[in-house]
Amino acid sequence: MPDEDTKQTWCQLVVNTSNFLAEQPQSRAADAILPSINRAWTEEEKHELIEAFGHKKRTNLAKSGIKCLLLGFEGDRTQADVIFLCRLLDLIFTHFSNDNDRKKEKYVVKADAIATLCRITRKRVFLTVDVTDEPAIDPYLDELLWKLMHSIGLKDSRVNLKVRMGGLVTPMCKLFVRKDELPEAFLPFFIKASRSPRNGQAIGRHEGFMQRLMAKIKMLDPSDQTPQVLLLDKHLQLLFFTLKNKRTRTHLLRENICKYLLEVLRRHLAASSNSRPTRLLSSLFGTFDKSLSAAHTEVVIGTIAILRLLSNFKKAREELKNLQVLEICSRELKEFWSDEWKTGPKARIVDSLSALCLRCMSPLPYPLETRRFPVDFPLPTATPSTPGGHGRVRNSSSINISFDNGRSSDEDNMDEEDEAFVRDDDEDGKEGGASDDDEGKDDEETNGALPKTTRLNPQQLAKYAPFFVENEQGTLQPTFSMMYQTNQETWRTTCEKTRHVMPIHHHLPIEMFNTPTRVREKTAKTTNNMKKMIIEELDKPERSTNNQVIFDLDTAAFDGLPGPELPFPSANVKLDTSKDLQFDSRFESGNLRMVVQVAPTHYELFLSPDVNQLRDHYQWFFFQVSNMRKSVKYTFEVVNCLKTSSLYSQGMQPVMYSMMEAANGWRRTGENVCYFRNLYINENEEKKNLEEQKKKKYYYSIRFNVTFQNTGDICYIAYHYPYTYSFLNSSLCLLRKRKQEGVYCREDVIGHSLAGNPIKMLTITTPASAADIANREVIVLSARVHPGETNASWIMQGILENLLCRQSNEMYRLRETFVFKIIPMINPDGVINGSHRCSLAGIDLNRVWDRPNEALHPEIFACKAIIQYLCEVVNKKPYVYVDIHGHSKKWDYFVYGNNAADSWRADDLVDVLGTGQLEEEQHLALPRALEVTCAGRFNASECRFNVARAKESSARVNVWRQFGVATSYTLESTFCGFHKGQNSGYQINTSDLKEIGRDLLHSFLEMNKN
Known part of the structure; x- marks a missing residue:
């Protein structure tokens, strides 16, 4: 393709089409197009038509570009005219789809092709339904229109809303009711439109x-x-x-x-x-x-x-x-x-x-539906003068409540039954694809006002200057302040310094975290697990109402028991024969509220809520089990999960640590693992509005069997490999002690959590003068804003181990090239207290980056201030910002970024084919580098770059929008395993997660090549 349009020689068909679009409908210009309507176009003609009308306006043509083509549909066009325009639009969109040219494909979608087609199709349907002269209707045009509606609709996340707002629902119903012969593409598109609850209701009510x-x-x-x-x-x-x-x-x-x-x-x-x-x-x-x-x-x-x-x-x-x-x-x-x-x-x-x-x-009534959780944390009041302050924390984040209701990034808002109708070519339920969640009033417009954001003033920013002293003093002087203070601490002392709200009965053994998990474990077999489970349930006698409660945190939480070190079990330990299994979760990151024995070896486990939570989050579990007998098959069933699907139904297993086999570390465990909606229903929730009063809350079970190898063992079972705040502090001390010569590492406390736990940031580079530091780019990394995503901490552990202790050319170049600002655990309170998603404020901290409150969200307030100081005082935007997370429904690891051309807000659309092309490409910098450095683990096909309105208050989007960091990402890692490369079919372990951290570091060098 030539660099300048002036060098382009347009074929006669392109010139005729341009003249046709420039004239009014029914003009004589249409006569030149008529011969080309039914004939096949040559490859040269196709190429030039795509170049002329597929994206931007072209010079030397009276009318060109996709917007002009769509405008050509308006007015009183003949059937022949519309057929020609449909053929041209179909050629363009099919070409971009077949070539996987997502940029230009999205350009067609953003030009609102669906809205234009809705208007044309609506007129066409009324004509088709009411016409008495059948020969006057060309069925080929109907086929073209519905084919275009379906193919473009698959790529338009707002298609259902546009169908409704374009008044097409009623005409489609009429067509379905009155016509026996329907265009082939009509039913697939009609089905897609009916996925929206509002559309489905309107269709069902049609006479x-x-x-x-x-x-x-x-x-x-x-x-x-x-x-x-x-x-x-x-x-x-x-x-x-x-x-x-x-x-x-x-x-x-x-x-x-x-x-x-x-x-x-x-x-x-x-x-x-x-x-x-x-x-x-x-x-x-x-x-x-x-x-x-x-x-x-x-x-x-x-x-x-x-x-x-x-x-x-x-x-x-x-x-x-x-x-x-x-x-x-x-x-x-x-x-x-x-x-x-x-x-x-x-x-x-x-x-x-x-x-x-x-x-x-x-159904069974949820046994905890009327019982108040006994653990609480008194929250401070936000003063009106505090940025982001809205009074009490329960109303502190309007974005959290009104935009996405605090939904997780890996929740697709799809009913379990809906999944039966998701086909391979359907974007519903995929991150960034079309979904049924188009019904909120906030989505009614595509160019609404952005949410308000806050910035610190220069006086407020000044207090963060000590965390950037390298810019004034350089890094030639070693840092001793924290090293000698912490080297002498024992593991017990480190644990005792951790401030908690949930009760702590004993401390976990340090060996639980220090033993590597190098064993490769294949994904578990899931064949017929559900069948075995249901047959077992059907053959059981009716459930007793007097099941024994084995463990109840509500009564055990504050029983005054001391917190001694847990004795190490031995082979000659005596069983308590008066009881069956014994449970506990009164340790750091533990999460178990109640255990009910429903059969001799079948135990139902109820998880504790996040402290002060506004919206229920049940997924992370971590508990201790003891008093077991060897070779007995026990069934554990975590019964109050909320997500409609899980990787536990696809081969994922929980992890277990045996005190008698401590040398093996954490291992995957559990047979016949399955995930399903159980019989518990909660009908007594606090009702917020009339619509919610009509809804029941259903619960889902993670069910698995465990056969212990040692009688009288003490075992820990968790959703994923645990990583506690105490271990982070202990690990930082050890890593600083082991760090390579010539590595500069400073540990700062940039703030304190609500419970008073330090939020730490590490600055890592090589010793250099202030002038040299000024020439180095800054990379900002953060993790563990969501406590239940422990895989994020293991990735961060890999990053720290490589940067501080690994002696290699790559690590040397990284430290020489960049200054790293690393916040390894944003949400220590949530981690310590066994929460899945929230801080002690009871909300998702990754939904308050737009307006963090210093009193209520000190963790995000400090993190955002660090980035603002870097951008506005140091005058350096982060070279790249990566916030590390875990994903509970997908395999491998991948990233989410920000593409203005794929934003909910029309004003964000940059001219991707003109002056904005460079900016549009920047969001691909990290994924392209990861594809080069670790193609065997990184899954580029799962990457998404859409900017959803519901995510405006997240770290990824806010750092991009408010501070202009085009290379701002969320890195998502699976909890389960890999679907590609030499790791395919294996579950992920801590060694894999650390290697992902190393992969990420290598990708920064790859980015720096370009």
């Missing part, structure tokens, strides 16, 4: 829609032709999303929808398994149609998802039980769905049938 839908389903159901069965699957998807409307659901329940769906399920179950006797003969003689079986399988999965949705409601659940759904599912699981189905849709059927059984069992 005659449900009757027409059920008539089509009943007509397609008996067919054994693959296209018809696939069409049935699409109609079942529509049924699922429209059934979320209460009025629609009530009407269909009166029409015996449950009975009919069970009949559909039985018919297609029989047709989907080629192991059935009726299919055996055709399978042996090679006449079995695998594509037909796959189509029946999709119908089965969809039907079960609908039945699971219905079973959430008491009337439907009772009807299903009367129809013997438990017996049907149990018989299917035991007789036909054998262990041969390892993965894929067949395995999904087994898990879905198991989940349906659970849904149809009688």
Whole structure:
């Protein structure tokens, strides 16, 4: 492609198209286009059409660029005109999609192609529905329009909102009700639009829609032709999303929808398994149609998802039980769905049938729903003069509450049943892709006002000057202030200096953290775990209401017990035969509130909430178990998790540390691990508004079996490899002692947490004069803002070990080239007290970076001040800022960055093909470097660069937007393992996590090459 448009020789088709767009509709310029409407375009013509109309306006053309092309649709265009414009738009978008040119693809989306197509399609649908002269309608145009709507809609995160605001919902319903023959792409797009709860409700309420839908389903159901069965699957998807409307659901329940769906399920179950006797003969003689079986399988999965949705409601659940759904599912699981189905849709059927059984069992009241958690922390009051102050902490972050309700970065807001209908080409539920969460009023406009942010004034910033003394004094003088003070501390002394709110009964052994986990452990088998669990549950007698409470933190928390060191168990330890297993979590980072014994070897575990939490966060667990017997299979079930899915259902295992086998360190443990929605329901939550009053809270279980190897052992079991605040302090002391000659390391306390724990920052570089330091770029790294993401601390441990203690050319160059400012643990209080996501303020600290409150969020207040001082006083933007996190639903590790062209706010869109091209490319600097330095572990396909409004108050987005740091990232690491490279199929361990830290450091050198 030439550098200047003036050198471009445009073909005649491009010139005619430009003239056509420059003239008014129905002008004579259209005559020049007519011959090209139905003919095939040459490759040269295609190339020049894409270059002329695919992105920016081009010089030497009267009209060009994607915006001009979309504007050409407006007005009273003939069918032939619209066909030509659709062909051109389809050519452009398909080309960018096939070439994986995300930048230009997004440019088309940002130009609001969907809104334009919605207007054209709306007119077209009314014409199609009401026309009496069929030959006057060109079906080719309808196919083109719906194809474009679907393909572009897959890439537009706001497509459902645009469909609703463009008035297209009602016309689509009319088309579905009145026409037998529909364009091929209509149903996929209609289904996508119905995913939005508001759209789905509107569709279900449309007059005659449900009757027409059920008539089509009943007509397609008996067919054994693959296209018809696939069409049935699409109609079942529509049924699922429209059934979320209460009025629609009530009407269909009166029409015996449950009975009919069970009949559909039985018919297609029989047709989907080629192991059935009726299919055996055709399978042996090679006449079995695998594509037909796959189509029946999709119908089965969809039907079960609908039945699971219905079973959430008491009337439907009772009807299903009367129809013997438990017996049907149990018989299917035991007789036909054998262990041969390892993965894929067949395995999904087994898990879905198991989940349906659970849904149809009688729900149980959540036993802690009315009990107040006894551990509290009195919060300070924010004064109005304090930046970010809004009074009490429970109202301190309006962004946290109104924008994303405190949601985690790895929560996709997708119902468990919805996942049955997510296809490979569907962006729903993916980070940065389209989702159903388009319903908030804050999303109604794409160029709304930015949230308010705060900055410290020069006087406030002055107190942070001591943390940058290297800029005035250099780093030639060694730092002794902290080293001699801490070297003499014992592990016990370090632990006792840690300030906690949760009760501490004993201190953890230091060996628990110092023993490396180098053993490679494969991901666990998940085949039929759900099936085994549900059959076991169905065969059990009815649950007793007098189950024994084995451990209750509410009563044990402040029982006055002293905190002695835990005795080391020995082989001749005596069991307490009066009790079964014994539990405890009264140690640093422990999290266990109650244990109930529901069977002789089956224990249900209830996790403690985050202190003062505004929104429930249950995921991290860490507890001690003792008094076990060798070779007995115990079942542990953590019953109050909240996320709808987890890597525990994909091969992840908890970790365990045995005191009798301490030399082995932490190991993955647990057999038959599964994750599922259990029977507990919380109906007594504090109601904030009318909508929430209609919702129940469901809980999910992590269930696994453990067979201990030693009688009388003391074992610790955790969600992931623990890393405590006390260990951080001990580790920093040891690393400073072991550090290489010629390494400058200064440890500063930049602030204190709410409980008074020091927030530490390390400055690492090589000894140099102030003039040399002035020439070095600064890299800022932080971790552990979310306490439950312990993998972030192990990555940070790898960073520190390499920077301070590793003798290699790469590390020498890094220290010579950069000054590192490292905040290894942002949220010490949350870590110490066993929280999953919050500080003692009870909120997600990664949602207050826009307006941190010095009294309520001192951790973020100090961290943000460090970056502001660097930018505004030192006059150096960070070369790169990385905030390290863990992701509970994805594999490998990857980054999230900020691309202005992919922002919720239209004003952020830079001219990526002109003067802004350099800035647009900067957000790719780190991922490109990571692809070079560690392609075997880094997963570039999981990286996302969208800027969502809900994340404006996060570290990544705020550092980018408020301080202009284009290379601001969140690094996300899996809790589970790897899906690529030589590590594929293995679970991650602490050695892997440390290597990720080393990978990250190497990537900074790679970035510096360019």
